[in-house]
Amino acid sequence: MEEDSGESGVVFYDVGQHDKLMSLCLQEASADVDLDNLSLIRKNINPVCIKENSFKVQTSSALNAVEKIIGNITFLQNSGLKTGIVLNRSKVSENSRHTNKEGEILGIGINSPIIIVKDQITGEINAQKTIMLARFDGDQIMAWYHLQEKDLAPELYAFKMVEDRVVMNMEIMKGKTLQHVLDKITLNSDQAIGLSICVLDGLLSAYECLRQKGYSHSDMHAGNVMITPKLNIKVFDFDAAKKFLQNSQKLKEDILEIIRMFCALYSGDNLTSRDIANQILEERSLETFSSKLRSQLTQAQRQELFKILMMLFDSVAFPEQENYGDTADVSNYVKKNMPGDEMKKQIAVLLFPEDFQFKEVADCGTGSKRMRTDFTSVWEDPSMEDYVLNVTDQKLNELQHFVLAC
Numbered sequence: 578m579e580e581d582s583g584e585s586g587v588v589f590y591d592v593g594q595h596d597k598l599m600s601l602c603l604q605e606a607s608a609d610v611d612l613d614n615l616s617l618i619r620k621n622i623n624p625v626c627i628k629e630n631s632f633k634v635q636t637s638s639a640l641n642a643v644e645k646i647i648g649n650i651t652f653l654q655n656s657g658l659k660t661g662i663v664l665n666r667s668k669v670s671e672n673s674r675h676t677n678k679e680g681e682i683l684g685i686g687i688n689s690p691i692i693i694v695k696d697q698i699t700g701e702i703n704a705q706k707t708i709m710l711a712r713f714d715g716d717q718i719m720a721w722y723h724l725q726e727k728d729l730a731p732e733l734y735a736f737k738m739v740e741d742r743v744v745m746n747m748e749i750m751k752g753k754t755l756q757h758v759l760d761k762i763t764l765n766s767d768q769a770i771g772l773s774i775c776v777l778d779g780l781l782s783a784y785e786c787l788r789q790k791g792y793s794h795s796d797m798h799a800g801n802v803m804i805t806p807k808l809n810i811k812v813f814d815f816d817a818a819k820k821f822l823q824n825s826q827k828l829k830e831d832i833l834e835i836i837r838m839f840c841a842l843y844s845g846d847n848l849t850s851r852d853i854a855n856q857i858l859e860e861r862s863l864e865t866f867s868s869k870l871r872s873q874l875t876q877a878q879r880q881e882l883f884k885i886l887m888m889l890f891d892s893v894a895f896p897e898q899e900n901y902g903d904t905a906d907v908s909n910y911v912k913k914n915m916p917g918d919e920m921k922k923q924i925a926v927l928l929f930p931e932d933f934q935f936k937e938v939a940d941c942g943t944g945s946k947r948m949r950t951d952f953t954s955v956w957e958d959p960s961m962e963d964y965v966l967n968v969t970d971q972k973l974n975e976l977q978h979f980v981l982a983c
């Protein structure tokens with residue numbers, strides 16, 4: 578047994594060396610921890626780490642083990658024992674007391690900041706989020722797990738219970754939050770509409786992935802959506818995610834928030850609140866919608882926006898309807914209207930000036946040299962095309978930056 582009685586008091590055991598424990602962890606997800614097993618946990622396995630290798634051989638899916646550990650954490654919430662799981666050992670070592678703060682903050686969380694930490698054994702940095710144990714709910718992890726499998730959420734590397742908290746370690750996402758884009762970036766109408774289509778496509782993929790697994794995100798807003806330099810999206814912050822019963826109101830809430838985000842990007846107007854969006858769309862009248870929309874859009878653009886919003890709204894209009902919450906039709910429609918590569922690159926130049934707004938200038942001695950231009954000058958610059966040339970596949974793949982939340 579690898580044991581580390583470090584000062585943090587977080588102790589991981591290597592399950593790979595404990596067959597009995599391994600089989601316990603790999604039980605069917607639906608099985609509750611029974612009393613025999615629980616006593617085994619109390620004696621021997623506090624907390625638990627699953628080794629990746631044995632994991633692959635011995636379980637049909639990592640999901641079972643994740644569900645098992647959630648069961649344990651939930652059961653042990655009041656017992657003072659600690660438990661946890663490492664899902665990606667190349668990023669986080671089981672002995673995570675060696676993980677040190679680097680002092681950088683990715684965002685101000687409601688309960689505690691999301692910090693950058695470094696695992697001293699793997700040498701990898703990751704984003705660490707901490708929530709109160711009392712607010713922990715396995716649904717959060719399950720919803721997250723389903724979405725990360727489709728690359729629509731940051732990868733969850735590990736989570737563990739430490740005293741009265743649950744600490745989660747995850748991939749640091751590259752990109753900017755949708756909130757940042759809405760607040761700080763100026764796009765012309767075509768670009769804004771192009772981006773809104775990309776974002777809606779991503780949001781619907783995430784929403785559908787969760788819905789089909791029976792979860793709602795329940796805290797969909799622009800601060801919980803990351804736009805990557807390739808204009809894909811990742812949804813995060815699963816603190817409120819919930820397993821739902823059939824035709825849940827929660828799905829409608831997610832859709833209304835998606836409507837608000839899409840409308841804000843498309844038109845600059847976020848419809849004020851979920852309730853107001855609901856009221857406006859319940860009237861089903863383009864005139865009412867248009868009169869409430871504080872935006873410069875043309876009539877044709879208003880019609881198009883309204884059409885998409887109504888398609889979304891219709892998917893959750895009546896709890897008793899067949900295919901309640903199913904957004905496949907909207908999704909197909911949106912996919913047909915996706916902007917072309919050239920437009921996407923223009924948008925990337927404006928969203929990520931620090932990566933793409935530079936020029937190659939000749940340097941007599943050493944060949945070409947990179948020069949950064951002032952971010953704000955792009956509009957004065959007659960050759961936006963020059964910047965677009967900087968948006969290459971190679972550059973997109975190489976990007977290493979992430980942007981701190983503001």
Ligand SMILES: Nc1ncnc2c1ncn2[C@@H]1O[C@H](COP(=O)(O)OP(=O)(O)O)[C@@H](O)[C@H]1O
Pocket residue numbers: 683684685686687688689691704706731747748749750751754800801813814815816979981982
């Ligand atoms: N994995 C991550 N990579 C990069 N930034 C992140 C990551 N997780 C969170 N952030 C940043 O931290 C902010 C707060 O994170 P979030 O999980 O939404 O916390 P809260 O539950 O307090 O809202 C986000 O808006 C985002 O800017």
Ligand SMILES: [Mg+2]
Pocket residue numbers: 800801814
């Ligand atoms: Mg949040």
